[in-house]
Amino acid sequence: QGTGSGFILSSDGRLITNAHVVEGTEEVKVTLKDGRSFDGQVVGTDPVTDVAVVKIEATDLPTVNLGKAENLTPGEWAIAIGNPLGLDNTVTVGIISALGRSSSQVGVPEKRVSFIQTDAAINPGNSGGPLLNATGEVVGINTAIRANAQGLGFAIPVETAERIANQLFSKGKVEHPYLGIQMVTLTPELREKINQDQDFDLKVTQDHGVLIVRVVPGSPAQRAGFKSGDIIKTVASKPVKNATEVQQGVEASEVGSQLEVEVLRNGKTKLIVVRPGAFPMEN
Incomplete structure (x- = not known):
């Protein structure tokens, strides 16, 4: 014991x-x-x-x-x-x-x-x-x-x-709020690596920011319309510089409530409203 x-x-x-x-x-x-x-x-x-x-x-x-x-x-x-x-x-x-x-x-x-x-x-x-x-x-x-x-x-x-x-x-x-995205904090080196990796099939032009590399099928993020390649600019109107800040913004929201996330897609800013689900716990 x-x-x-x-x-x-x-x-x-x-x-x-x-x-x-x-x-x-x-x-x-x-x-x-x-x-x-x-x-x-x-x-x-x-x-x-x-x-x-x-x-x-x-x-x-x-x-x-x-x-x-x-x-x-x-x-x-x-x-x-x-x-x-x-x-x-x-x-x-x-x-x-x-x-x-x-x-x-x-x-x-x-x-x-x-x-x-x-x-x-x-x-x-x-x-x-x-x-x-x-x-x-x-x-x-x-x-x-x-x-x-x-x-x-x-x-x-x-x-x-x-x-x-x-x-x-x-x-x-x-219950922990959960969106269902895989994200990375961009650097110039990482951007190059992602652009060369055929598994990602992405063409990233930004050197900095938080890039969504994958959206989990059937997740709140997919239902709200997030796409891989989106760059997250703000969460709940707060600018985010790295993946940790995005995580903190999501954690501060409530399951089932509306969360506004601003993303950059194809050079244009887009506002997405998502309802976080509960983090799927493994029993």
């Missing part, structure tokens, strides 16, 4: 941790700092953001103060708490190294998170524990997502974690 960390969101026993810590189980044993032990019920998990929530039957529990990851600046202190290797209440300190690291930069392209990077030591048992700022507010959930990354720790921003946790507690699941 595995161990991991978590923290208490509400005095009546709502806890948050990483999805991979409680993967494949519905019941967990929860031990608090004061030594008390509880049976915990896994209320919901979201593998896409690696967030899970657990409920224990308890009252008057101490809770954490939530801060804001968006207010962090690289260079400020970061404190990680957890129980690596079962060594409980291990505290490690470092700095915030960077913000907004995309899932593909971190090497987990299947996730949908802009990670906080820190050099505070985060080991497998720390997963699910809090990352704090210098005033003791929680700014992220530590996740030992790259076992081989020495000196690199990653955390899920608290805003993402809290939003997902609230949905898991209220509905037991999370």
Whole structure:
């Protein structure tokens, strides 16, 4: 059996941790700092953001103060708490190294998170524990997502974690908005490569921007009229420079609501209105 960390969101026993810590189980044993032990019920998990929530039957529990990851600046202190290797209440300190690291930069392209990077030591048992700022507010959930990354720790921003946790507690699941496009951030080299590749059958003239290379058949994007070769200019009226910004724009929308996307097609700007579907989860 595995161990991991978590923290208490509400005095009546709502806890948050990483999805991979409680993967494949519905019941967990929860031990608090004061030594008390509880049976915990896994209320919901979201593998896409690696967030899970657990409920224990308890009252008057101490809770954490939530801060804001968006207010962090690289260079400020970061404190990680957890129980690596079962060594409980291990505290490690470092700095915030960077913000907004995309899932593909971190090497987990299947996730949908802009990670906080820190050099505070985060080991497998720390997963699910809090990352704090210098005033003791929680700014992220530590996740030992790259076992081989020495000196690199990653955390899920608290805003993402809290939003997902609230949905898991209220509905037991999370729906992630999904368009069904494969896209790349263009560079002059990539443009040349795509134009020479007969599999793509595209003639790209732009050196920069976000190019749609494939539209998934039967997807919301196909129904809305997106085509491979389109260059995405704006999402919800916000200009986008790279694929990560497009992803963030889609993630901020709601399943079934209208999302306006401006594309460049054959040199002309075209406004497409799409209704994002729910990200197809593999069970």
